[in-house]
Amino acid sequence: MKxxxxxxxxxxxxxxxxxxxxIAYIAFCKKDALSLETxxxxGKENFRLVQDLYNNEAYKNQQTTAIQQAVSSFAQQD
Structure with a gap:
């Protein structure tokens, strides 16, 4: 039992x-990844602008359309 x-x-x-x-690995690697993307x-100012762009609904819709067109063209090639 013991x-x-x-x-x-x-x-x-x-x-x-x-x-x-x-936890330590995630904390340090996430910080490094954010620093690299910045x-x-x-720089920080441009990173904020990029974040605003990615959160913009018009940009999201544009990207969705482009991705759907790419998927459609690949499906036609098969």
Whole structure:
């Protein structure tokens, strides 16, 4: 019985450790990805403009139409 309890405790400690590592990885990688995207568009001001563009309904509709046309043209080629 005591040996089973020790195994359960060990499994719990391993899971907690893995969760901590995963959280740290996500926190640092997400920050790096955001920084990289900010650099790609030329700085924070441009990044805000790009975010506004991506959230614009007209832009979303335009992209949806373009994607649908591309999918349609690929379907016709098959």
């Amino acid at each position: 040996q089973i309890k020790k195994h359960e405790d060990l499994i719990i400690l391993i899971l907690i450790g893995l969760n901590i590592l995963l 650099l790609k568009v030329g």
